[in-house]
Amino acid sequence: MNSAVNRISGGRTPVWALGLAGVATLLLVVEIMPRLGLVDARFLPPTSQILVALADRLGMPEFWTALGQTLTTWVTGLAISLVAGVVLGVVIGSVPALRAVTASTIEFLRPVPSVALIPVAILLYGTGMASTLLLVVYASFWQVLVQVLSGVQDVDPVASDTARSYRFSPLTRVRTVIWPTTLPYAMTGLRLAASVALILTVTGELLIGTPGIGKLLGIAQSSGAVASMYAYVVVAGLLGVAVNVLARVLESRVLFWHPSVRGEVAA
Amino acid sequence: MSGMVKALRSVLQPVLLAVGLPVVILAVWWVLTAGSTSYFNPPLRTIVGVFGDTWFSSPFGESRIAVDVVPSVLRLLSGYAVALVVGVTLGVAIGSSRVLRAYAEPVLEFFRAIPPPVMVPILMLFLGIGDTMKIVVIATGCLWPILLNTVEGVRGLDPVLRDTARAYRLGRVATVRHLVLRGASPQIVTGARQALSIGIILMVISEMFAAKDGLGFSIVQFQRSFAIPEMWSGVILLGVVGVLLSLVFRAVTNAVLGWYLGYRQSQHGGA
Numbered sequence: 001m002n003s004a005v006n007r008i009s010g011g012r013t014p015v016w017a018l019g020l021a022g023v024a025t026l027l028l029v030v031e032i033m034p035r036l037g038l039v040d041a042r043f044l045p046p047t048s049q050i051l052v053a054l055a056d057r058l059g060m061p062e063f064w065t066a067l068g069q070t071l072t073t074w075v076t077g078l079a080i081s082l083v084a085g086v087v088l089g090v091v092i093g094s095v096p097a098l099r100a101v102t103a104s105t106i107e108f109l110r111p112v113p114s115v116a117l118i119p120v121a122i123l124l125y126g127t128g129m130a131s132t133l134l135l136v137v138y139a140s141f142w143q144v145l146v147q148v149l150s151g152v153q154d155v156d157p158v159a160s161d162t163a164r165s166y167r168f169s170p171l172t173r174v175r176t177v178i179w180p181t182t183l184p185y186a187m188t189g190l191r192l193a194a195s196v197a198l199i200l201t202v203t204g205e206l207l208i209g210t211p212g213i214g215k216l217l218g219i220a221q222s223s224g225a226v227a228s229m230y231a232y233v234v235v236a237g238l239l240g241v242a243v244n245v246l247a248r249v250l251e252s253r254v255l256f257w258h259p260s261v262r263g264e265v266a267a
Numbered sequence: 268m269s270g271m272v273k274a275l276r277s278v279l280q281p282v283l284l285a286v287g288l289p290v291v292i293l294a295v296w297w298v299l300t301a302g303s304t305s306y307f308n309p310p311l312r313t314i315v316g317v318f319g320d321t322w323f324s325s326p327f328g329e330s331r332i333a334v335d336v337v338p339s340v341l342r343l344l345s346g347y348a349v350a351l352v353v354g355v356t357l358g359v360a361i362g363s364s365r366v367l368r369a370y371a372e373p374v375l376e377f378f379r380a381i382p383p384p385v386m387v388p389i390l391m392l393f394l395g396i397g398d399t400m401k402i403v404v405i406a407t408g409c410l411w412p413i414l415l416n417t418v419e420g421v422r423g424l425d426p427v428l429r430d431t432a433r434a435y436r437l438g439r440v441a442t443v444r445h446l447v448l449r450g451a452s453p454q455i456v457t458g459a460r461q462a463l464s465i466g467i468i469l470m471v472i473s474e475m476f477a478a479k480d481g482l483g484f485s486i487v488q489f490q491r492s493f494a495i496p497e498m499w500s501g502v503i504l505l506g507v508v509g510v511l512l513s514l515v516f517r518a519v520t521n522a523v524l525g526w527y528l529g530y531r532q533s534q535h536g537g538a
């Protein structure tokens with residue numbers, strides 16, 4: 001958001017000020033509601049207490065260890081699905097026969113909910129990081145694969161034929177023809193996969209007990225530490241926001257040459 | 268004669284292509300595990316064998332399909348429906364007002380970014396562990412993608428169409444119905460699709476925390492009691508439920524968005 005330029009036409013209040021007011025309203029409502037007794041303070045502590053609990057966490061080394069563990073699982077899972085999704089997507093997408101043979105299998109496996117694998121993961125890998133990684137990779141791999149497949153399909157047939165008649169080697173063809181068309185799709189896949197991977201990382205920690213923020217949240221829940229439970233939810237939310245922002249920045253950096261990004265800048 | 272062969276081939280080929288790889292995969296799974304004595308990887312034959320007994324025991328009213336799977340799916344559909352109504356209504360309101368959008372957007376982005384499963388412990392505090400909790404969990408998780416996509420869709424409406432509606436003095440209700448909802452529907456459908464897969468995840472997770480029935484509950488129970496073939500049959504059934512729901516979703520989408528898909532096809536010159 002370019003706050004200096006992005007003012008609401010007609011109004012005088014800049015967008016960022018309104019957004020800030022929105023956040024302030026949320027904090028205020030959460031502060032007041034339990035104090036007035038509109039909700040039970042045992043269920044929803046006021047903002048100030050949540051923030052105190054959050055500040056407490058930030059001073060604890062365990063918190064930072066857990067945050068690091070969560071991020072490690074997330075990055076590892078995302079990297080595996082990204083590499084696997086791009087490689088398989090380009091290979092399957094550029095060979096029509098492969099695409100035809102695999103289409104039904106992909107369509108069937110994609111909607112299988114990854115959490116179905118939780119019991120399998122626990123049996124196979126116990127409560128370690130591998131368990132959660134299995135869920136993360138399964139969920140985010142399809143996001144990348146499907147996007148890359150539609151990207152490869154979108155390659156201009158004239159460009160593709162030209163490359164063939166100039167006898168480009170398959171590798172050169174991938175690099176110069178297929179990849180530039182596919183990259184925007186792959187970036188969309190990465191953005192979707194990044195947030196799905198975070199969801200499943202935290203889910204795995206919460207349900208399987210893999211070390212990380214989700215596990216701390218589970219411990220806070222079972223010990224009835226409500227304020228710190230909310231603090232962890234806030235942390236998870238901020239982590240999610242950071243992931244979304246990061247993915248968007250990365251997308252516009254990598255695709256600076258692409259019309260969709262250039263259009264956004266101009267507008 | 269050759270015409271018949273050709274016709275036969277044009278019918279058979281897509282079927283073979285669609286069925287071929289799944290059959291190969293299942294066959295490999297079957298053969299590889301046939302002699303398996305591994306506790307965790309029972310032979311596929313055993314899994315298939317227990318599948319019927321586990322889920323479709325008679326009488327039907329007491330089978331796990333009726334007792335566990337149907338309530339799960341009903342909770343999913345109720346939560347999803349709530350999210351759809353609330354999300355689209357709020358989305359139209361927020362998308363139509365610049366000020367409201369600027370005011371609400373950061374907060375909405377934050378709520379969307381919270382991984383939905385972490386809301387389960389919080390909602391358990393308020394609502395206990397009954398059906399209401401599970402439906403609310405599903406609804407709150409499904410809400411954000413629908414809401415934010417609706418906002419995007421409403422914001423991206425063609426300004427010429429908007430002005431036209433205004434010039435013709437279309438009433439407020441008619442404008443929302445014919446212009447806003449219809450124009451935003453491709454985006455709404457995108458959000459609804461993301462919401463559906465989140466909803467299925469939450470259906471399972473809410474039952475893994477605490478439940479007395481449900482598909483997710485059954486699978487975890489099998490796992491904890493080390494009924495491994497039954498657990499695998501549950502995992503497969505859950506996969507099938509996911510696939511069926513996505514097929515239903517696609518059919519509904521094609522019906523609702525028929526005009527849009529046709530329009531896009533004509534725009535792309537049928538390519």
